[in-house]
Amino acid sequence: MPPTAESIEKRLAAFEQACRAAGLRLTHQRLEIYRQLALSRNHPTAEALYLELRKKIPTVSLDTVYRTLTTFASHGLINKVETIESQAHFEVTHEQHHHLICSRCKEIIDFEWRTVDDADLPEAVASWGRIDTRSVVVSGICRKCLP
Amino acid sequence: MPPTAESIEKRLAAFEQACRAAGLRLTHQRLEIYRQLALSRNHPTAEALYLELRKKIPTVSLDTVYRTLTTFASHGLINKVETIESQAHFEVTHEQHHHLICSRCKEIIDFEWRTVDDADLPEAVASWGRIDTRSVVVSGICRKCLP
DNA sequence: TTACTTGCAAAGCCTTTGCAGTAAA
DNA sequence: TTTACTGCAAAGGCTTTGCAAGTAA
Secondary structure (H helix, E strand, O other): OOOOHHHHHHHHHHHHHHHHHHOOOOOHHHHHHHHHHHHOOOOOOHHHHHHHHHHHOOOOOHHHHHHHHHHHHHOOOEEEOOOOOOOOEEEEOOOOOEEEEEOOOOOEEEEOOHHHHHOOOOHHHHOOEEEEEEEEEEEEEEHHHOO | OOOOHHHHHHHHHHHHHHHHHHOOOOOHHHHHHHHHHHHOOOOOEHHHHHHHHHHHOOOOOHHHHHHHHHHHHHOOOEEEOOOOOOOOOEEEOOOOOEEEEEOOOOOEEEEOOHHHHHOOOOHHHHOOEEEEEEEEEEEEEEHHHOO
16 A cells, blocks of 8 residues: 555556546656655645655646545545535434545435444554544445436 | 434534533624534535524634634544645655654654455445545654654 | 646635624524 | 624635746657
């Protein structure tokens, strides 16, 4: 999972190929944005990437970073870390439950999943700190939105 | 899990008590905001609640709804549906993994959890539509941020 | 050359905040 | 009465968009 020197190279190669396949032009900015992201051990925001990037390409603009990340994500080249939209959604507090989200209509449904609630967390997680909540987000297309 | 007439009443009673315990004043707006949320089967946004609320309290303002929801959430009376912050975070696509988030420093760590990856989804979920991804978000306070 | 990308600037959306008036305790 | 809460208006942060100039193919 952590990026190593050679895994970056492999990733970049795969990336270039995927761009070609998708008909995306390989610009200097795109390559650097992808490389920067692939090098990141954390999960940077657009702005964090932008700040790093400016060291290499002083003229890049923040909007290009945004646009590029959106483009990459829409082609499945990168992921936006699981988030439910820019708008916050609320619920009254109740029993432990999880969420099912339709990526088309954005409807959010609750569901229960005891298997997960009762499962022991991996050791790496247990030693990370104090755990407060565990919640699964399952996403897909709901029946109403399927063709 | 779906709210029923009497469970609302129970919830409102518990809510009023919790407000008193927390030293929060019971205003008309707060009660109605809470009731509206408790009645919701979906997970409304502040704006959705506001639009409904205006039917009952025409003078209510959107900022009050925001402020009230924030207050409620900070007292644990309601939940903000799992989201990682207002800023989007990105990562290159790689193997199935999950996220560990420190609610203090907001650092996001990847981890693997085969138990969940391999577990069968509950039946209710399986019949919901087409599933694309399942991802666990575990939150808490990481060791570095613990006292 | 042609169509896609970029940088710039401005707008957009969601949310927060300062302030003065209002209402709960 | 006292202090917290509300509504208003304005600002703030993150993200998107229109447009003209630039560049990959």
